[in-house]
Amino acid sequence: xxxxxxxxxxxxxxxxxxxxxxxxxxxxxxxxxxxxxxxxxxxxxxxxxxxxxxxxxxxxxxxxxxxxxxxxxxxxxxxxxxxxxxxxxxxxxxxxxxxxxxxxxxxxxxxxxxxxxxxxxxxxxxxxxxxxxxxxxxxxxxxxxxxxxxxxxxxxxxxxxxxxxxxxxxxxxxxxxxxxxxxxxxxxxxxxxxxxxxxxxxxxxxxxxxxxxxxxxxxxxxxxxxxxxxxxxxxxxxxxxxxxxxxxxxxxxxxxxxxxxxxxxxxxxxxxxxxxxxxxxxxxxxxxxxxxxxxxxxxxxxxxxxxxxxxxxx
Amino acid sequence: xxxxxxxxxxxxxxxxxxxxxxxxxxxxxxxxxxxxxxxxxxxxxxxxxxxxxxxxxxxxxxxxxxxxxxxxxxxxxxxxxxxxxxxxxxxxxxxxxxxxxxxxxxxxxxxxxxxxxxxxxxxxxxxxxxxxxxxxxxxxxxxxxxxxxxxxxxxxxxxxxxxxxxxxxxxxxxxxxxxxxxxxxxxxxxxxxxxxxxxxxxxxxxxxxxxxxxxxxxxxxxxxxxxxxxxxxxxxxxxxxxxxxxxxxxxxxxxxxxxxxxxxxxxxxxxxxxxxxxxxxxxxxxxxxxxxxxxxxxxxxxxxxxxxxxxxxxxxxxxxxxxxxxxxxxxxxxxxxxxxxxxxxxxxxxxxxxxxxxxxxxxxxxxxxxxxxxxxxxxxxxxxxxxxxxxxxxxxxxxxxxxxxxxxxxxxxxxxxxxxxxxxxxxxxxxxxxxxxxxxxxxxxxxxxxxxxxxxxxxxxxxxxxxxxxxxxxxxxxxxxxxxxxxxxxxxxxxxxxxxxxxxxxxxxxxxxxxxxxxxxxxxxxxxxxxxxxxxxxxxxxxxxxxxxxxxxxxxxxxx
Numbered sequence: 040x041x042x043x044x045x046x047x048x049x050x051x052x053x054x055x056x057x058x059x060x061x062x063x064x065x066x067x068x069x070x071x072x073x074x075x076x077x078x079x080x081x082x083x084x085x086x087x088x089x090x091x092x093x094x095x096x097x098x099x100x101x102x103x104x105x106x107x108x109x110x111x112x113x114x115x116x117x118x119x120x121x122x123x124x125x126x127x128x129x130x131x132x133x134x135x136x137x138x139x140x141x142x143x144x145x146x147x148x149x150x151x152x153x154x155x156x157x158x159x160x161x162x163x164x165x166x167x168x169x170x171x172x173x174x175x176x177x178x179x180x181x182x183x184x185x186x187x188x189x190x191x192x193x194x195x196x197x198x199x200x201x202x203x204x205x206x207x208x209x210x211x212x213x214x215x216x217x218x219x220x221x222x223x224x225x226x227x228x229x230x231x232x233x234x235x236x237x238x239x240x241x242x243x244x245x246x247x248x249x250x251x252x253x254x255x256x257x258x259x260x261x262x263x264x265x266x267x268x269x270x271x272x273x274x275x276x277x278x279x280x281x282x283x284x285x286x287x288x289x290x291x292x293x294x295x296x297x298x299x300x301x302x303x304x305x306x307x308x309x310x311x312x313x314x315x316x317x318x319x320x321x322x323x324x325x326x327x328x329x330x331x332x333x334x335x336x337x338x339x340x341x342x343x344x345x346x347x348x349x350x351x352x353x
Numbered sequence: 354x355x356x357x358x359x360x361x362x363x364x365x366x367x368x369x370x371x372x373x374x375x376x377x378x379x380x381x382x383x384x385x386x387x388x389x390x391x392x393x394x395x396x397x398x399x400x401x402x403x404x405x406x407x408x409x410x411x412x413x414x415x416x417x418x419x420x421x422x423x424x425x426x427x428x429x430x431x432x433x434x435x436x437x438x439x440x441x442x443x444x445x446x447x448x449x450x451x452x453x454x455x456x457x458x459x460x461x462x463x464x465x466x467x468x469x470x471x472x473x474x475x476x477x478x479x480x481x482x483x484x485x486x487x488x489x490x491x492x493x494x495x496x497x498x499x500x501x502x503x504x505x506x507x508x509x510x511x512x513x514x515x516x517x518x519x520x521x522x523x524x525x526x527x528x529x530x531x532x533x534x535x536x537x538x539x540x541x542x543x544x545x546x547x548x549x550x551x552x553x554x555x556x557x558x559x560x561x562x563x564x565x566x567x568x569x570x571x572x573x574x575x576x577x578x579x580x581x582x583x584x585x586x587x588x589x590x591x592x593x594x595x596x597x598x599x600x601x602x603x604x605x606x607x608x609x610x611x612x613x614x615x616x617x618x619x620x621x622x623x624x625x626x627x628x629x630x631x632x633x634x635x636x637x638x639x640x641x642x643x644x645x646x647x648x649x650x651x652x653x654x655x656x657x658x659x660x661x662x663x664x665x666x667x668x669x670x671x672x673x674x675x676x677x678x679x680x681x682x683x684x685x686x687x688x689x690x691x692x693x694x695x696x697x698x699x700x701x702x703x704x705x706x707x708x709x710x711x712x713x714x715x716x717x718x719x720x721x722x723x724x725x726x727x728x729x730x731x732x733x734x735x736x737x738x739x740x741x742x743x744x745x746x747x748x749x750x751x752x753x754x755x756x757x758x759x760x761x762x763x764x765x766x767x768x769x770x771x772x773x774x775x776x777x778x779x780x781x782x783x784x785x786x787x788x789x790x791x792x793x794x795x796x797x798x799x800x801x802x803x804x805x806x807x808x809x810x811x812x813x814x815x816x817x818x819x820x821x822x823x824x825x826x827x828x829x830x831x832x833x834x835x836x837x838x839x840x841x842x843x844x845x846x847x848x849x850x851x852x853x854x855x856x857x858x859x860x861x862x863x864x865x866x867x868x869x870x871x872x873x874x875x876x877x878x879x880x881x882x883x884x885x886x887x888x889x890x891x892x893x894x895x896x897x898x899x900x901x902x903x904x905x906x907x908x909x910x911x912x913x
Contacts (some may be wrong), residue, residue, distance in 0.1 A: 084699060100641075186507070195740070228432060
């Protein structure tokens with residue numbers, strides 16, 4: 040597997056992020072120069088013109104036309120320069136998308152998880168977002184409830200997901216890796232645990248992943264698992280969650296097909312493990328208060344059966 | 354000024370009792386007062402009360418964020434605390450402090466005996482105060498608002514925030530907003546109608562100029578907020594659908610209405626402070642302000658441009674490049690008149706004889722801190738940078754460099770400058786210097802590192818965070834800085850309490866200042882002025898003290 044990239048706007052992995060990084064660096068240089076000018080002037084003036092107790096009043100100068108024009112003119116030139124640079128960068132990072140082009144991926148923000156849909160392959164997934172390297176992808180962003188915001192610093196611009204509107208973003212990932220991000224618009228109690236994990240792969244691996252996702256989960260014959268399946272389908276689980284190839288087809292919560300093949304659960308909060316799934320099922324509100332999953336008061340053997348079934352969904 | 358003399362005020366015709374309520378008529382005198390000085394002092398104490406409350410709230414928040422994956426606060430509590438912190442600091446600390454100084458000093462600086470409408474003045478104060486109390490009552494009524502101080506739709510709708518908090522947010526801010534608007538009407542009329550003979554607009558002290566500009570800004574900006582709050586109350590209480598997209602409303606409409614108010618609000622909280630600095634720098638450099646015309650003109654420019662920049666809070670909402678470019682241009686442009694003032698003040702100090710009182714130390718520190726806040730502000734006007742950094746800790750750092758490094762530093766500077774006039778006693782300079790260093794160091798520790806946290810991917814308003822490289826350390830530094838700020842603010846409040854009784858006697862004009870308020874007794878008598886010295890320039894008191902070198906005598910001289 041690939042290493043997790045350190046999230047930073049300077050650790051870029053897409054031309055979009057690089058372009059933004061370039062103007063960011065340019066601004067940083069100009070701003071530092073401006074800042075140093077003010078600091079040096081302040082220190083110099085404070086030392087040079089400190090009053091001694093015996094000093095008389097200094098000369099009463101009230102202005103200097105030339106200096107005043109410079110004070111306005113130089114900053115004006117600087118912001119004009121950055122304005123044109125900004126316009127140029129914007130048209131490269133976020134050009135309008137051509138009408139009729141199907142997005143490569145549709146991501147929908149929910150309180151507090153990401154619904155992921157690949158229109159070309161008609162595959163639905165959740166939270167962990169697999170994307171191919173080297174292709175310019177059109178990402179469509181939507182929201183199912185409140186405003187969320189898509190942000191992966193290494194991949195460039197963030198974009199709000201607004202209920203009732205469709206927003207678009209272009210992403211071209213340049214190297215494989217795991218890129219971390221997060222929801223960046225405060226969306227309620229569990230905004231903190233709405234982490235993003237983009238898994239960028241070379242096209243062959245990506246195709247293999249797509250194929251494995253398209254397949255139906257192979258569930259081993261096992262009495263505990265069978266008990267879990269029956270619980271899942273007849274208790275309330277299936278009215279919120281979908282598992283492809285079964286009768287579970289709820290759309291409120293994340294799609295659980297191939298759940299156990301994911302690295303993390305609860306939108307980046309915990310690693311996928313038997314223990315974590317068991318604890319989550321026994322009291323969701325204790326682990327992630329405010330999440331939409333209610334507590335069901337399952338008996339311990341039911342919990343074990345459900346956990347066993349869910350952990351087979353590779 | 355006739356008319357004012359005949360209004361019955363329940364105070365005795367003797368010097369005001371400083372900042373204490375222990376005087377001959379006791380608490381009743383304060384409660385019933387329509388005197389601008391007492392109302393001003395009450396505004397200021399209100400702001401001290403709320404800075405302590407808002408400070409405790411944020412210390413709890415910083416404690417929760419000190420280490421990764423912390424369980425000190427539940428997310429529910431955390432969300433209420435950061436929401437109340439922001440709302441409190443903006444509407445019930447900075448606003449009343451600014452209005453307190455303005456209510457106290459505008460009449461004194463223009464040679465008037467009171468505001469144009471003294472009863473309206475009291476009304477404004479009580480509206481503000483009860484607005485604050487109403488907001489805080491939410492804690493007892495099932496939970497404080499938990500949707501952030503800008504309270505985005507549709508999170509602010511009943512389906513997503515079902516406690517009464519947001520309803521109290523609406524009604525509290527509406528009430529306080531009425532106070533703010535009526536106070537601004539009062540300032541405008543007072544400044545335009547109650548100036549002493551001879552004080553033309555171009556001889557107006559710069560603080561008064563900024564309050565005048567600011568009041569127009571309030572009158573134009575607050576209707577947008579008040580409308581939005583009323584619409585939201587209708588949504589929540591009567592199932593209207595202004596902001597709920599599920600029923601055909603618009604989530605973005607709230608943002609437009611809120612920021613159409615919200616961005617001018619930022620200038621509402623900084624322009625008066627620019628006014629305070631434009632008094633402090635000249636007095637403590639013993640020179641006139643450099644470029645009086647530019648300072649006033651840039652203030653007006655800021656006020657006009659302030660209404661054309663609100664979309665820069667919404668660059669990531671997908672409005673498209675054309676719209677974004679327009680607002681990028683206006684936002685970059687507004688940086689120029691803001692930045693130019695820094696150089697005005699530097700040039701004021703240049704060639705002066707600088708006296709480093711605590712008021713001046715805060716003013717000098719402001720130059721550096723506000724430059725940081727101003728420059729990070731410019732980075733948000735550059736849309737691609739905004740796309741990366743908006744809604745991260747970088748924004749949190751930026752706005753605190755503006756609101757603390759700008760507004761609060763100015764208010765503290767103003768407190769050290771004007772406290773002798775209000776109480777008749779000096780705020781202790783030696784302890785004041787301790788406070789200065791603790792506060793400035795604490796402030797920079799807290800917020801400088803947050804720029805880096807934002808660039809490293811930490812979003813704002815998260816109740817906890819994963820243990821990513823560097824995040825824990827930087828957050829811990831930030832929390833320790835916050836603690837230091839908390840300690841220093843306690844020292845400051847202690848100083849305020851003790852100095853008003855036991856501070857050195859100040860005298861009428863302790864700073865050798867330039868404007869009319871210093872010609873009165875300290876504290877001023879109930880009736881501010883029996884006589885006012887002639888006003889022939891923007892520095893009438895200096896003209897009076899140095900008749901041979903009076904400003905008006907060199908009126909004809911060209912400035913280099």
